[in-house]
Amino acid sequence: MAMKNVKNVREQTDKKLSALANYYQIDNKAPKICQLKGIEILPSKIAWQKYNWTKKYFSKKPKHGYFIWVKEQPKSVLFTCISLAKKNIRQTLQNLLVVENNLKIELQGTCNTLKRNLEGFHKAIGKIVLKEGAVLKYEHIHSWGEKDVVQPDYEFLLEKKARLDYNYKVFSSPEKLKMKTLLTLLESSSANLNIMGKFSQTKTEIKDTLILKEKGASGIIKLRLVGNKKSQISAYSQIRAKSESKGHLDCQGLLIDESSKISLIPELLCESKKAQITHEASIGKISEEALNYLRMRGLNEKEAINLIVNGFLEK
Amino acid sequence: MLLEIKNLRARKDNKEILKGINLGIKERETQALLGPNASGKSTLAQVILGNPKYKISQGKILFRGKDITKLFPEKRVKSGIVLAWQNPPAIKGVKLSQLLEEISVFKGSISTFFRFQKIGFQLINREVNVDLSGGERKMSELLQVLALKPKLVIFDEIDSGLDLRKIKEVAELIKKELLAKNISVLLITHSGEILKFLRPQITNVIVDGKIICKEKNYKKVLKTIKKYGYEKCKKCQRANR
Numbered sequence: 223m224a225m226k227n228v229k230n231v232r233e234q235t236d237k238k239l240s241a242l243a244n245y246y247q248i249d250n251k252a253p254k255i256c257q258l259k260g261i262e263i264l265p266s267k268i269a270w271q272k273y274n275w276t277k278k279y280f281s282k283k284p285k286h287g288y289f290i291w292v293k294e295q296p297k298s299v300l301f302t303c304i305s306l307a308k309k310n311i312r313q314t315l316q317n318l319l320v321v322e323n324n325l326k327i328e329l330q331g332t333c334n335t336l337k338r339n340l341e342g343f344h345k346a347i348g349k350i351v352l353k354e355g356a357v358l359k360y361e362h363i364h365s366w367g368e369k370d371v372v373q374p375d376y377e378f379l380l381e382k383k384a385r386l387d388y389n390y391k392v393f394s395s396p397e398k399l400k401m402k403t404l405l406t407l408l409e410s411s412s413a414n415l416n417i418m419g420k421f422s423q424t425k426t427e428i429k430d431t432l433i434l435k436e437k438g439a440s441g442i443i444k445l446r447l448v449g450n451k452k453s454q455i456s457a458y459s460q461i462r463a464k465s466e467s468k469g470h471l472d473c474q475g476l477l478i479d480e481s482s483k484i485s486l487i488p489e490l491l492c493e494s495k496k497a498q499i500t501h502e503a504s505i506g507k508i509s510e511e512a513l514n515y516l517r518m519r520g521l522n523e524k525e526a527i528n529l530i531v532n533g534f535l536e537k
Numbered sequence: 538m539l540l541e542i543k544n545l546r547a548r549k550d551n552k553e554i555l556k557g558i559n560l561g562i563k564e565r566e567t568q569a570l571l572g573p574n575a576s577g578k579s580t581l582a583q584v585i586l587g588n589p590k591y592k593i594s595q596g597k598i599l600f601r602g603k604d605i606t607k608l609f610p611e612k613r614v615k616s617g618i619v620l621a622w623q624n625p626p627a628i629k630g631v632k633l634s635q636l637l638e639e640i641s642v643f644k645g646s647i648s649t650f651f652r653f654q655k656i657g658f659q660l661i662n663r664e665v666n667v668d669l670s671g672g673e674r675k676m677s678e679l680l681q682v683l684a685l686k687p688k689l690v691i692f693d694e695i696d697s698g699l700d701l702r703k704i705k706e707v708a709e710l711i712k713k714e715l716l717a718k719n720i721s722v723l724l725i726t727h728s729g730e731i732l733k734f735l736r737p738q739i740t741n742v743i744v745d746g747k748i749i750c751k752e753k754n755y756k757k758v759l760k761t762i763k764k765y766g767y768e769k770c771k772k773c774q775r776a777n778r
Binding site for chain 2: 511
């Protein structure tokens with residue numbers, strides 16, 4: 223079956239990504255940087271010294287992490303790859319991505335562990351600024367070991383008419399994941415935030431906030447969370463409409479076994495009578511009928527569950 | 538004998554549904570199973586395929602001489618029995634093409650194979666059993682059946698909810714892809730509409746969890762049921778004579 227090869231494919235993909243990466247950092251070593259025309263890529267600490275204006279985005283003087291400044295339209299996809307390789311390593315990054323007016327970029331960011339048993343720590347504080355009319359499609363992949371602790375904390379600022387598609391996918395969950403995402407949308411900007419993952423033996427806390435600050439802003443938050451093997455997942459999602467704007471929150475959880483727990487807390491805050499914000503939330507288990515149906519197509523129980531879960535995450 | 542069912546009794550939630558079924562299907566044979574609502578037709582199909590929802594309390598199921606009564610559903614499918622469901626459940630987010638790739642025994646060539654099938658081409662990019670019309674659902678089941686290269690196919694109400702033109706279309710496909718390739722078929726049907734296109738060699742009637750009639754002339758059975766209903770079959774009990 224094709225699914226048996228997923229792990230190998232992922233490992234190969236990780237290797238390819240690290241080879242392709244425009245910014246590649248292992249542990250806290252000096253990064254390997256591959257510049258692209260029209261884009262300036264630096265370690266954050268160098269950017270802090272070189273550009274005074276970056277200080278308003280970095281909360282404090284950075285030690286590690288990347289600075290990417292997109293000044294001209296790139297011709298290819300931008301890749302970043304940040305990995306853990308050493309036992310008990312602690313990685314704290316401050317990343318800043320700035321995309322100038324009307325430029326369109328695709329970013330594939332991978333954060334992973336190179337070995338499953340490192341007991342590592344990865345914290346990333348990211349700021350992403352999309353200037354007027356800028357468009358960003360960001361695929362953010364996380365793949366961790368069972369004992370890792372991971373804390374991504376990302377903030378997106380979308381200026382007038384900017385557009386964001388942010389897909390955060392957890393391929394392999396850490397022991398603890400504490401994730402914060404904040405999106406602030408200015409006039410006529412729009413964002414799709416998709417957070418999806420299958421969590422096993424993990425404690426996961428997700429907090430995502432979408433602020434529709436100015437007129438014409440619109441955004442959708444979509445969560446697809448799968449709990450397996452004693453996982454505890456809690457997700458608190460909020461849309462705050464401060465002006466005439468539209469927002470939708472779609473949170474869905476799927477429990478694979480009885481030992482896991484999912485808690486979804488959607489919240490809508492409306493501060494403008496012209497805003498339209500809606501939400502839907504549901505948590506379900508694997509349908510026994512669907513499982514038996516797939517088994518009667520020749521898939522064993524594990525393969526059938528995988529197919530149902532993959533379908534749920536893609537939905 | 539390809540499939541042999543001996544004195545099969547099965548229950549669901551402590552309610553006995555099958556009350557001593559005896560049925561034999563030979564290789565290259567087409568049989569029909571007719572019966573009123575809630576007579577046990579679909580249950581029999583599900584029990585043959587090993588749905589764990591049903592518990593077998595007595596009897597045996599043999600396939601190609603091997604006892605499969607306790608096998609997992611996936612093992613039964615691999616040995617060659619496939620069921621086309623009456624009401625298949627939705628598998629959201631999974632395209633039919635993905636499912637076919639996963640289950641197909643024709644590795645690597647399944648998409649190409651189905652692209653040549655006029656009807657399948659429209660379906661393979663849709664989610665499995667999500668928002669499909671009655672006809673599309675039946676066709677999706679048929680495509681999955683073909684992908685599994687079966688030796689025996691059980692069609693559970695393949696003709697229900699279809700107009701006569703569609704039934705003929707489905708029947709032609711069954712003829713071309715299964716009967717012409719000497720694959721055995723059991724047609725479970727309430728209305729019996731499809732039988733005139735596929736002409737089963739034996740027609741069985743099930744009432745209240747028991748097969749009470751086995752008849753070679755399907756027209757005779759259909760005529761009797763149409764004229765007098767299943768009450769007449771209960772009185773006749775041809776299988777028990």
